Amino acid sequence: MSATQNKVRSAxxxxxxxxxxxxxxxxxxxxxxxxxxxxxxxxxxxxxxxxEIPNAGDYVTLTVHNAPIIVLRDNEGKIRAFHNSCRHRxxxxxxxxxxHTGRLVCPYHQWTYELTGELVSTRFMGDDFDAxxxxxxxxxxxxxxxxxxxxxxxxxxxIEKFRDSITPYIRPHDxxxxxxxxxxxIEEDANWKLVIENNRECYHCAGNHPELLVSLVEMALPDDxxxxxxxxxxxxxxxxWDDLGLPHKPVDGGSEFRCIRLPFRExxxxxxxxxxxxxxxxxxDLTEQDLGSVRAFRIPNNWHHFLSEMTIHFRVLPxxxxxxQVRTTWCVHEDAxxxxxxxxxxxxRVWVExxxxxxxxxxxxxxxxxxxxxxxxxxxxxxxxxxxxxxDWYRGTLEDWLGGPTKRLEAAx
Numbered sequence: 001m002s003a004t005q006n007k008v009r010s011a012x013x014x015x016x017x018x019x020x021x022x023x024x025x026x027x028x029x030x031x032x033x034x035x036x037x038x039x040x041x042x043x044x045x046x047x048x049x050x051x052e053i054p055n056a057g058d059y060v061t062l063t064v065h066n067a068p069i070i071v072l073r074d075n076e077g078k079i080r081a082f083h084n085s086c087r088h089r090x091x092x093x094x095x096x097x098x099x100h101t102g103r104l105v106c107p108y109h110q111w112t113y114e115l116t117g118e119l120v121s122t123r124f125m126g127d128d129f130d131a132x133x134x135x136x137x138x139x140x141x142x143x144x145x146x147x148x149x150x151x152x153x154x155x156x157x158x159i160e161k162f163r164d165s166i167t168p169y170i171r172p173h174d175x176x177x178x179x180x181x182x183x184x185x186i187e188e189d190a191n192w193k194l195v196i197e198n199n200r201e202c203y204h205c206a207g208n209h210p211e212l213l214v215s216l217v218e219m220a221l222p223d224d225x226x227x228x229x230x231x232x233x234x235x236x237x238x239x240x241w242d243d244l245g246l247p248h249k250p251v252d253g254g255s256e257f258r259c260i261r262l263p264f265r266e267x268x269x270x271x272x273x274x275x276x277x278x279x280x281x282x283x284x285d286l287t288e289q290d291l292g293s294v295r296a297f298r299i300p301n302n303w304h305h306f307l308s309e310m311t312i313h314f315r316v317l318p319x320x321x322x323x324x325q326v327r328t329t330w331c332v333h334e335d336a337x338x339x340x341x342x343x344x345x346x347x348x349r350v351w352v353e354x355x356x357x358x359x360x361x362x363x364x365x366x367x368x369x370x371x372x373x374x375x376x377x378x379x380x381x382x383x384x385x386x387x388x389x390x391x392d393w394y395r396g397t398l399e400d401w402l403g404g405p406t407k408r409l410e411a412a413x
Contacts, residue, residue: 004033004034009402011028017395018378019377032321035318038397038401040317041067041153044149045151045301046149046302047071047315049331050148051179052098056073057102058100059072060097061097068083068085071148071150072115080116080141081139085136087135088106102115103120139152140152140153144159145170146170146174165251165257169294173286184352185328186356187326188363189322190362191318192324194369197387198361199297200387201387202218205218211350211353214350215270217263233266255392258295261293261294263290263292264293270289271350272346277309278309279336280336280341281309281335282333291308301316309332311331312329313328315327
C-alpha cells in the first residue's frame with residue numbers, strides 16, 4: 001500500500017458505525033487525496049441546471065480538484081463535456097465560469113476546436129501533423145430531466161436507477177423550461193463531508209434556521225407521527241397529491257440518493273420569508289400553488305428543492321481538506337418577468353440566510369474536529385439517520401478503493 005492508502009486504512013479501522021468520523025477524515029491531506037481519487041474522480045457529479053446552456057455555443061465551466069471541465073451545447077443541440085485543457089501544451093481554453101462561443105480557441109497559441117471537440121486549426125505545426133489525433137478529451141455527461149451531471153471516470157457507475165426514480169417527481173416541474181435568476185457561490189472553511197452531513201439532518205434547524213422554518217416541515221419521513229401537526233399536514237397533502245397524480249412517497253435510493261415530496265407548514269406555499277409564492281408564474285403546466293417541495297439528494301455533491309414556482313439547486317465541490325465551495329442557483333419559469341412575476345430579494349432571502357447559517361455551523365464543526373480533545377460522538381438514529389446512510393456509503397466507497405475486505409484478507413494471508 002502507498003502512504004496515502006495506509007493513512008486511509010488506519011482511519012477506517014479507527015471509525016465506528018453510528019459515530020462521527022475520526023478527525024483525520026475531516027483534516028488530513030492524505031484522506032482528502034483519497035476522497036478525490038475514490039469519489040470525485042469516479043462518481044457522477046452535479047454541474048448545474050441544463051437551462052444554464054439553452055443555446056448552441058453556450059458553455060459553463062467548473063473545476064473538480066485539479067481537473068478543469070467545460071460543459072457546452074454544440075450546434076446540433078447536443079450537450080457535451082470536455083477536459084478544459086488544450087491538446088497542445090495543456091493551457092485552459094476557457095477561464096470564465098460561463099459564456100458563449102462559436103468555437104473553442106486556446107488563448108495561448110490559438111489552437112482551435114469545434115464544439116464537438118474536433119481540432120480544426122493550428123499554426124506552424126508542419127505538413128506531417130495529424131490534427132485528428134488531438135481532439136479535446138471528452139468527459140461523460142448526461143442530463144437527468146434537466147439536471148446536468150458529469151463523470152470523470154473512464155467507465156462511469158450506473159445512473160439509470162437514479163434517473164428512473166426521480167424523473168416522475170421532477171418532470172411536472174419541467175426544469176428544462178426554467179432560467180437562473182439568482183446565483184450564490186460561497187467558500188466554507190470546512191471539509192466537504194461536514195457540509196454534506198449538515199445538509200443531511202434537520203436536528204440543528206430549530207436552533208439555527210428561523211427563516212427556513214417559516215415554511216420547512218422538519219419531518220424527513222411521511223410516516224413519522226412524532227411530529228404531530230406536521231404529520232397531519234403530510235397525510236392531508238398526500239391525499240391531494242394522489243388526486244393530482246403527483247408522486248410523493250420516498251423512493252428506494254439506498255444510500256446513493258433520496259427523493260421525496262414533503263409539504264410546507266400550514267399557511268406557507270413557498271420557501272420565502274412570508275411563505276407566499278416566490279413567483280406568480282408556476283413551473284411547467286402546474287396549476288396548484290401549494291405542492292410542497294420535492295427534495296432530492298444524490299451523493300456526493302448535490303441536493304435540490306422543486307417547488308410549484310421555483311427550483312433551487314445546490315452543488316458542493318471540495319477545494320481542500322478544510323475548504324469547500326457551495327454554489328446555489330434559483331430558477332423560475334423561463335417566461336417569468338422580474339419585477340412583475342418575481343422579486344429577487346423575496347425569492348432568494350431564505351436560502352441566502354440559511355446558507356450563511358450553515359456555513360458558520362460547518363466552520364465551527366471543522367474547528368472542533370481539529371481539537372486534540374475531539375473524539376467521535378454518536379449520531380441520533382431518529383434525527384440523523386440520513387447522515388448514517390451517507391457515512392455507510394462513504395466508508396464502503398473507500399473500502400472498495402482500497403481493495404475491499406476480501407482482498408485485504410488475501411494479502412494478509
